[in-house]
Amino acid sequence: MDDYAGKFDATGQDYLRRIRAGAQRMGQLIDDLLNLSLVTRSEMTLDPVNLTALAREAIAELQPQQAGRAVQWEVSDPLTARGDTRLLQLALVNLLANALKFTGKCAHARIEFGQQAQGAELAFFVRDNGAGFDMAYADRLFGAFQRLHTPLEFPGTGIGLATVQRIIHRHGGRVWAEAQPGKGATFYFTLPAAE
Ligand SMILES: Nc1ncnc2c1ncn2[C@@H]1O[C@H](COP(=O)(O)OP(=O)(O)OP(=O)(O)O)[C@@H](O)[C@H]1O
Ligand SMILES: [Mg+2]
Incomplete structure (x- = not known):
């Protein structure tokens, strides 16, 4: 988005935004899963x-x-x-x-x-x-x-x-x-x- 947003038309920019939102959501899910596994494994x-x-x-x-x-x-x-x-x-x-x-x-x-x-x-x-x-x-x-x-x-x-x-x-x-x-x-x- 930083380097190429200006070179894409509106549809291309929309695709980029969706890819970024998907990657951010996946990052959040992975963080949440890691925290969940810590809850099961940490010393009590x-x-x-x-x-x-x-x-x-x-x-x-x-x-x-x-x-x-x-x-x-x-x-x-x-x-x-x-x-x-x-x-x-x-x-x-x-x-x-x-x-x-x-x-x-x-x-x-x-x-x-x-x-x-x-x-x-x-x-x-x-x-x-x-x-x-x-x-x-x-x-x-x-x-x-x-x-x-x-x-x-x-x-x-x-x-x-x-x-x-x-x-x-x-x-x-x-x-x-x-x-x-x-x-x-x-x-x-x-x-x-x-x-
Ligand atoms: N106090 C509540 N009142 C009504 N529905 C609830 C309540 N607590 C949980 N729920 C329902 O149970 C679902 C699962 O709750 P959970 O806390 O696991 O997820 P979340 O709050 O949606 O997301 P996260 O906790 O990961 O931010 C919720 O999405 C909601 O539909
Ligand atoms: Mg919750």
Whole structure:
């Protein structure tokens, strides 16, 4: 584009732009795949983890994505577990980033991180009042590059929840979702209890 754009007609320039966009997208996919494989292979150290503090840090990290929006964040305190701090931080950032993204079209976004009984066990949850999705496709969400919304509606590559699932499974926990189109989504996960 730098050296030859001027020598091509409009159609040629359009081809160049498409080739460049395709290469950039492939670069993004490769970066995402490398990060996903690191999540499976990196050493894990188990420590008591303050999930409340991790969530607050994640929310601070997401401030740039929230610019110009009024979002009501609710984080329960205390929330603790036993796990790998760095991996759990990555899982929380992905879940909270999704909640922030998929409430992007809500006038009054509300995002909650808490804990509640699910049968015999206690599950953590991230709940939002955003776009939600059809539960018929709920098992697809956790696969790499699987998305239920178009890039035009909400951008993304579809690697976030695959990352979250690998992290939770490596900890011996479970992760699942409940949602309704237009009424928001809740992502639940379990972890070994803090000592
Ligand atoms: N909070 C949510 N509300 C509604 N749909 C969601 C929510 N979180 C995830 N989804 C659906 O699950 C899909 C997969 O989520 P995932 O985080 O893996 O990908 P992404 O957010 O689209 O892209 P990436 O995380 O790689 O930037 C999303 O594209 C969306 O369709
Ligand atoms: Mg995501």
